[in-house]
Amino acid sequence: MIPQETIVALATPSGAGAIAVIRLSGKEAIAIAAQVFQSVSGKELSRQKTHTIHLGHITDEGKVYDQVLVSIFKGPHSYTGENVVEISCHGSTFIQQQIIQLLLRKGAKMAQAGEFTLRAFLNGKLDLSQAEAVADLIASDNEASHQIAMQQMRGGFSNEIAKLREELLNFASLIELELDFSEEDVEFADRTAFHELLNRIEFVLKRLIDSFAVGNVIKNGIPVAIVGEPNVGKSTLLNALLNEERAIVSDIAGTTRDTIEDELVINGIGFRFIDTAGIRETKDHVESIGIQKTFEKIEQAQVVLFLVDSSQLTVDSLEPLKNEAERIKNKYPQKALLVLFNKKDLLSEELISDLRSQIPNSLFISAKNKEGIDELKNALLSFVNTGALRNNETIVTNTRHYDSLLKALEEIQKVKWGLNAGISSDLMAIDIRSALHYFGEITGEVTNDELLGNIFANFCIGK
Template sequence: MISHDTIVALATPSGAGAIAVIRVSGKEALSICSSIFKSVSAKNLLEQKSHTIHLGHIVDNKRVLDEVLVSIFKGTSSYTGEPTVEISCHGSTYIQQEIIQLLLRKGCRMAGAGEFTLRAFINGKLDLSQAEAVADLIASDSEASHQIAMQQMRGGFSNEIEKLREELMNFASLIELELDFAEEDVEFADRKQFKDLISRITNVLKRLIDSFAVGNVIKNGIPVAIVGEPNVGKSTLLNALLNEERAIVSDIAGTTRDTIEDEINIGGISFRFIDTAGIRDTKDVVESIGIQKTFEKIEQAQVVIYLVDSSQLTEDSVHELKTEIGKIKNKYPQKPLLIVANKVDKLDENQANYLTSEIGNILLLSAKQGIGVEELQSKLLEFVNTGALRNNETIVTNTRHYDSLLKALEEIQKVQYGIDNGLSGDLMAIDIRQALYHFGEITGEITNDDVLGNIFANFCIGK
């Protein structure tokens, strides 16, 4: 899988544009590009300094393909850790393909998905968690997901893991040494310091594991289901949140018969709102299917907005609403539930006060008039623990990292049990080795071609 030939790919999005960048990397990158580049000042690329840019033409025999700027990076002073050339040409798809085809004829090979970043990893420019953060950075579509990816790409997460791994490895070496002197019954590893280290590692691992719940929703967006009876204004609320006419609105109950989804950014966090079919007893087959999908979306959602029509509430219906709220909370105890009363523009002050006194934490709004929508957005943000973001703490967003952290914690807890119960060093050494193995999986110190293939297959070509 790992190759050291010279590769080429388009580094900018495919299609026509003002400028396109073609990236070439490998030991022959400079010589191949020098053979097709004619500088306007008659410079030889091979003789120029690294990190310089040169104006000239790409020439196929005597045919000039384009006027370009060529950036050169010599030796290991490049993104990939090997000689690299970037050709900035005009964005015509014809020009792009002509230059790439010419480079292929001169001895380059088309790069695979993520192959430039794979080479950066192999050549020690990035560890594996940083390499994965590159893909997350490219895919980031909100302030929060961008911040997390930048923090990980700069090595925040891997530095924290590497520090723990190094300290644990030092103690592991001392315990292994004790095994060599088992007959003398000596202790090279201070058990108190070792116990303190294991306790500290346990706390760090638990914090990182707990952060995944937040990191995962920030990375992928937070699904919010808008549910309620027909004609309470669910579609109107979705349109108000999105600030566009995304869902069909009418006075006819049961207009929405399927789920409608769209995503918006609130305070740097992506929220994916799901407008669902109204929940009621119906004999309409199509509407029944929509209602069934509503319950499926509630299962999938991170947050549920239960919308009611405040203008239709009476003392009896308020009592029924309380019962319904209780049922939802009992069925989904871990799922945040927002009770929202719509159409408050039709209420007087006494009616509004009655609702807030009878139903705790109810939010009053008018989706049609835009009243209370900003307050609803603020409430949604409260469900996301952004304190870690503000404090620049490490947040885990990668499922592979999460899995390795869980396995490492399991082994560390076995070591803790061994310390507490006075188990022999040889038994603890086995668990320590396994914990070190799982730490190494995260940073890529321990890996294989299959793992690398799965990771970099998700990258775009040219990165």
């Protein structure tokens, strides 16, 4: 059931600023605002056209709260599909709270987290995947995550799912019709065309499922662990990547005793760099805790930068170095590994060439002089498949969508098996209904109050 109360909340971030926006939504939004608004032109707010802006004052019993701009959006032509009023006032926190409290006294109710977008969904202005994209858009902190959220909010993902669901629903109707004429032994659904549709749906579902690996790292950032022995330049490398003195640099081994994290956007892709404690045998209790955290961060990372001090390279140390790189690779086979030789200026071209041939995925840098940093950034980008992003393909970033797609694919594969095996229409219809159910879960055609509560609880109050 769609709530009937008129809700109010601050739509801009809390705290002082130049301007703040207070939003009202509901059947009585304009009427409530009209009770406290006096236009400088003397116009009555309730008689004004939709999508208009009016200058005036918020007043009550002769007291003037602020000079404001009031924007009117009449339903259904608004974000929520209801009457919406947005009051742009000065950004004093005192003024904000005074106006909100006044509106509450006049009959409005305080909005819950995400309630404006929830109403947009309930009123058919957005489907569920688009509503979730609103939260992703607000949270986006780099170009790539912003691009994906915008595409999903405009309905790119929804349209693709809706088209597949509609085609499957048409065939499901024919299959169900066959059940009504089971004694006649007739087939209304063209089995050949149905098989082609199932193949096409399976192909699209697999592509969307595969895109989640890219979408998830773009949305959340790609964790990169910088590891190596103490004093090889890990903190210096982090500072060079971030172009600031973020980590403490010292000649004393074991200076970094805890992990230090910071983010960097490279060509629109977010990377979360983790400077870890040096790995070595130690009796220092605090340092040993830091080393334990290093291994935990390697577990969490998707890319491992194994940093080596070139000044410490000898003929005898080369073989243990290769073994250590191989050990990391074998222990974490799903993670990309780059071996970085720091202080490259101490190496001859001949030795660099020899090391390249013996140790795959090796780069040569000087963290102190910031040499080879651009090459390192390009190497990091190579680990991200941005082809789908460049081609504006649909990319899945939401775990809930990913789970529903997996379940839908499983049901589609059951239908394919049943079609090939020639099973009866009634059994095949069960699997088709299940597939349609999981498609509907994505767009919100199939939902429940608990699911909606979980989704919209993560929104900010004014959205």
